Amino acid sequence: MSVAMLAQQVGQELGVSPWCAIEQDRIDRFADATDDHQWIHVDPDRAATGPFGATVAHGFLSLSLLAPTAYQVLAEAFAGTTAFNYGLDKVRFIAPVRVGSRVRNRIRLVALDQKGGGRWLMTTENTMEIEGEAKPALIAVSLVMLLPG
DSSP: OOHHHHHTTTTSEEEEOOOEEEOHHHHHHHHHHHTOOOHHHHOHHHHHTSTTSSOBOOHHHHHHTHHHHHHHHHTGGGTTOEEEEEEEEEEEEOSOOBTTEEEEEEEEEEEEEEEETTEEEEEEEEEEEETTOSSOSEEEEEEEEEEOO
């Protein structure tokens, strides 16, 4: 997809990723990687009597899924272009992701700004939906720098 074609899609949905399962093993591995072993994430017995009735994914685990899910949606569109994470403008954690849930990323193009030297800054709104839930896990505004070739 050319930048000109992408620019015509500002304000529109770019796509939705496949569902991604959030199992206890993934939560435990994230806890190990981040050294965040709070019981609400890693102790199924205690969490069963807690506020959510089960363990829940770390908010930052849900946030970390933006990269692979965005790649699933946008990889073909950017073949031949280098794209890298430039940051986040805003993140809001809306609802907990209970163990055994599935999430997916719904991506909308917010802006595409020329930055010179053939670079473009793409701003997307990412809504991490939870299967069967009315509220999403999170909404994040992500920035991606696109470089030629």
